Amino acid sequence: MKSVRLPSLSAKERIVLELLVSSGAKYGLQLVDESRGQLKRGTVYVTLGRMEQKGLVESHHEPATRDADALTRRMYRATGHGRRVLDAWTMVARTLAPEPGR
Amino acid sequence: MTNTERGPGSRLRRFAERTFEPQTLERVIFPALADVEFECAGDGRASRLVRWRAYWGLLKAIALCLLTDWSRNGRPLAEGVATRMTVIFPIVIAVVMVPALNAAYAKPLVPGPFLLMSLAQAFVFALPIAFFFAVALERHLRSPRQLLPAVFAMALACTLLTMTVTLSVVPRANQAYRQAAYERLKAPADPALDSSGSGELTFTELVRRGRSGTPERERSAARHALGMRLATSTLPIVLGFLALGIAGYPWTHSLFLGMWVLMFYVAGLRAAAVSPFQGPSVRGIWVVNAVFVLVGLSMVWSRPSAADAEPKGYIIS
Numbered sequence: 297m298k299s300v301r302l303p304s305l306s307a308k309e310r311i312v313l314e315l316l317v318s319s320g321a322k323y324g325l326q327l328v329d330e331s332r333g334q335l336k337r338g339t340v341y342v343t344l345g346r347m348e349q350k351g352l353v354e355s356h357h358e359p360a361t362r363d364a365d366a367l368t369r370r371m372y373r374a375t376g377h378g379r380r381v382l383d384a385w386t387m388v389a390r391t392l393a394p395e396p397g398r
Numbered sequence: 399m400t401n402t403e404r405g406p407g408s409r410l411r412r413f414a415e416r417t418f419e420p421q422t423l424e425r426v427i428f429p430a431l432a433d434v435e436f437e438c439a440g441d442g443r444a445s446r447l448v449r450w451r452a453y454w455g456l457l458k459a460i461a462l463c464l465l466t467d468w469s470r471n472g473r474p475l476a477e478g479v480a481t482r483m484t485v486i487f488p489i490v491i492a493v494v495m496v497p498a499l500n501a502a503y504a505k506p507l508v509p510g511p512f513l514l515m516s517l518a519q520a521f522v523f524a525l526p527i528a529f530f531f532a533v534a535l536e537r538h539l540r541s542p543r544q545l546l547p548a549v550f551a552m553a554l555a556c557t558l559l560t561m562t563v564t565l566s567v568v569p570r571a572n573q574a575y576r577q578a579a580y581e582r583l584k585a586p587a588d589p590a591l592d593s594s595g596s597g598e599l600t601f602t603e604l605v606r607r608g609r610s611g612t613p614e615r616e617r618s619a620a621r622h623a624l625g626m627r628l629a630t631s632t633l634p635i636v637l638g639f640l641a642l643g644i645a646g647y648p649w650t651h652s653l654f655l656g657m658w659v660l661m662f663y664v665a666g667l668r669a670a671a672v673s674p675f676q677g678p679s680v681r682g683i684w685v686v687n688a689v690f691v692l693v694g695l696s697m698v699w700s701r702p703s704a705a706d707a708e709p710k711g712y713i714i715s
Contacts, residue, residue: 348425
């Protein structure tokens with residue numbers, strides 16, 4: 297049987313994926329606000345950049361609505377690969393969690 | 399006046415555009431900046447606290463990116479500079495040690511400890527000078543995006559090393575020399591020989607004296623000595639950025655430019671002196687150092703690109 301290596305997923309990446317899977321596409325700042333202090337604004341963009349490189353999330357620019365020189369915000373959403381990685385890690389966590397009463 | 403010129407985060411955006419790789423800009427910096435612009439510029443509702451939080455987050459993101467970009471792009475440059483430093487450092491230290499060698503052989507009171515003490519002190523000056531020449535001689539410099547993180551990281555490492563030597567090794571070497579001289583002279587009638595001077599105080603002793611020394615004069619002297627040593631330790635950062643500024647120009651230009659810049663630097667330090675008979679004040683050194691780091695950075699950003707430096711040639715039809 298061909299062995300499949302489970303992609304790594306840090307705690308922060310997992311929080312980001314959970315938020316994106318549970319409530320759809322979001323901006324970086326929205327993720328920080330909705331994580332209730334688990335994500336910091338200084339690191340969330342670096343985390344998102346790394347996740348995009350790993351193929352866990354994808355992003356697109358919002359349409360420009362303000363000044364032409366102003367930067368457009370970037371909206372992130374989980375990819376199919378990201379969803380599957382999150383599911384796999386959730387299953388692993390459930391399997392390894394100690395049973396109550398033991 | 400456009401939003402880019404005066405909008406929130408516009409200065410940081412200009413800095414980032416000149417410093418980071420396009421990939422890092424697109425993936426990390428621009429999304430962070432766009433959110434800051436959105437949060438702060440909207441309709442003027444953003445309070446000062448919100449602005450500060452936004453800027454602080456942005457600065458942290460930029461600092462993290464400096465580290466990642468450095469590990470990706472700066473390593474070859476750092477290796478080149480480190481190789482040159484290992485060659486240049488012994489030459490510079492030999493030159494700096496010439497007066498000490500002359501003195502040791504002219505007055506052989508305790509030449510061993512004297513030479514060791516002089517070596518520790520020479521190290522403090524030789525390291526930044528070797529770093530300056532190593533950066534200036536690195537001729538494969540390309541865009542500031544690859545240079546700045548690498549040179550900044552190296553300058554920081556040299557500064558920490560200089561700080562360790564200035565605040566720990568040099569005072570101990572001074573102590574050892576005084577002890578050796580005292581033993582040799584055996585002059586119990588002269589108690590001055592048995593009391594330590596400010597040059598023999600290590601970092602912890604300077605801090606302790608600066609806090610609780612008596613009388614007040616001793617306290618202020620300890621604070622002054624500590625400030626001077628910390629200010630001196632930043633020399634690699636200043637010289638590193640000045641060298642980086644001149645390194646991108648053709649040889650003849652960089653030679654003259656480097657001489658002029660160093661002369662202005664020394665003149666700046668001289669101008670920061672309290673009187674013609676004293677060295678520069680601690681605050682003066684910090685101000686002059688900060689100004690010359692900015693001069694180095696502005697030279698990096700304003701120098702001709704590789705395409706401009708190459709001869710254009712003629713088309714003969």
